Amino acid sequence: MLADLPSEPAQTPAQPIDEAVVRAVDRALAALRRGEEVVVATADGGVGAVVSVESVPNDAVARLKRLTGGEPMLAVTRRRAVVLGLIQDDRPGTAGDDRPGTAGAVMLAAPGGLTPEQIRALADPEHYPEGRLPPGLTAAPAEPGSFAAAAVEMARLARLLPAAIFARAAGVQGTAAGWAGRIDRLLVGARDVNDYRVHVVRTLRRVADARVPLSGAENTRIYAFRPADGGPEHLAIVIGEPAPDQPVLARLHSECFTGDLLGSLRCDCGDQLRGAIAEIARQGSGVLLYLAQEGRGIGLVNKLRAYRIQDLGFDTVDANEILGFEADERVYLPAAEMLRQLGFSAVRLMTNNPEKLRQLARCGIEVVERVPHIFPANGHNEAYLRTKAERSGHMF
Ligand SMILES: Nc1nc2c(ncn2[C@@H]2O[C@H](COP(=O)(O)OP(=O)(O)OP(=O)(O)O)[C@@H](O)[C@H]2O)c(=O)[nH]1
Numbered sequence: 001m002l003a004d005l006p007s008e009p010a011q012t013p014a015q016p017i018d019e020a021v022v023r024a025v026d027r028a029l030a031a032l033r034r035g036e037e038v039v040v041a042t043a044d045g046g047v048g049a050v051v052s053v054e055s056v057p058n059d060a061v062a063r064l065k066r067l068t069g070g071e072p073m074l075a076v077t078r079r080r081a082v083v084l085g086l087i088q089d090d091r092p093g094t095a096g097d098d099r100p101g102t103a104g105a106v107m108l109a110a111p112g113g114l115t116p117e118q119i120r121a122l123a124d125p126e127h128y129p130e131g132r133l134p135p136g137l138t139a140a141p142a143e144p145g146s147f148a149a150a151a152v153e154m155a156r157l158a159r160l161l162p163a164a165i166f167a168r169a170a171g172v173q174g175t176a177a178g179w180a181g182r183i184d185r186l187l188v189g190a191r192d193v194n195d196y197r198v199h200v201v202r203t204l205r206r207v208a209d210a211r212v213p214l215s216g217a218e219n220t221r222i223y224a225f226r227p228a229d230g231g232p233e234h235l236a237i238v239i240g241e242p243a244p245d246q247p248v249l250a251r252l253h254s255e256c257f258t259g260d261l262l263g264s265l266r267c268d269c270g271d272q273l274r275g276a277i278a279e280i281a282r283q284g285s286g287v288l289l290y291l292a293q294e295g296r297g298i299g300l301v302n303k304l305r306a307y308r309i310q311d312l313g314f315d316t317v318d319a320n321e322i323l324g325f326e327a328d329e330r331v332y333l334p335a336a337e338m339l340r341q342l343g344f345s346a347v348r349l350m351t352n353n354p355e356k357l358r359q360l361a362r363c364g365i366e367v368v369e370r371v372p373h374i375f376p377a378n379g380h381n382e383a384y385l386r387t388k389a390e391r392s393g394h395m396f
């Protein structure tokens, strides 16, 4: 059935607003990764500038102060503020939270301002001197749509440590765009940052597909889906010829460079990837979505940081949280959108993860059955698998 699809798929034009938003945000993310300040405009007319903690030189605070005339503050995730003991954990985690991009932020400040060293220590667990917080440190929850919320969300989206320095600009004449132009920095809207994940999904387009015979699954085609921001493609690996009017056997596999490509034994991803392809081929047809959300959505660099923390004795959930992330930052909107564009509305989902079942259903795909997808431990991943069962609810 899928083979009947034209190889050059009809391009449904995205709503122009979506593409403009994702491009603006994506440009801002690239600037942030380079260590540049980005101008942020809030819906209530505020203008400020943001710079990531991770990619900035030591004079960033002074530079931001000069640029804006305002007092720089540090924005971290609520999760990081909880880990630092600055606020109570009173908010549910991402499990069951269907508001992508709304992870809370907390503003940190100290009398006389935070030094670059203090900022680094507050944001980065590897630089945290045990138990020593800057004297007089205050922590205040940030409103959604604020500079702080946008700052943290941009750092997360850029796959950096989820922390950023921001300052409200004082005495800006004219518009935010005018000011950004005068100081030669990119401008982004706080609301657009907040909505980015949803917008970007709406711009996913099938850009290429080809026959790729796989060992043990020779009748296979790979379809590539690209978002309008030029970000990484998600892939659909379609084995056999699944009928769109039937529930399709499906596996949602999140990218794992270490497990999938290198055969790392820290996790079970390599076995699950090859095992899914073999099982789909055995059952005759199905689809494996290879989703570009490495490290449960925190990116490869942060996953390596999480591994360092795990090597100190913390489990995979704690390690994410110490870095300031939720245990699982993945979203399944792109997966649902790809299934829809391939013509599927119902799945038999190969997973042990109850959250995947919930999320996919919430994104409008009917999950008619859960197909367990379990592989034996390998001598290195026992603790990892145990944590998934005990703390993430995996059904082993
Ligand atoms: N942050 C983090 N990510 C990890 C770690 N180990 C593996 N991963 C990532 O976890 C993801 C594994 O995803 P899946 O196999 O799809 O997921 P799952 O949640 O175990 O669910 P099922 O396999 O479907 O039961 C990949 O993106 C890996 O890169 C870790 O210790 N920390």
Ligand SMILES: [Zn+2]
Residues within 6 Å of the ligand: 256, 258, 259, 260, 267, 268, 269, 270
């Ligand atoms: Zn893995």
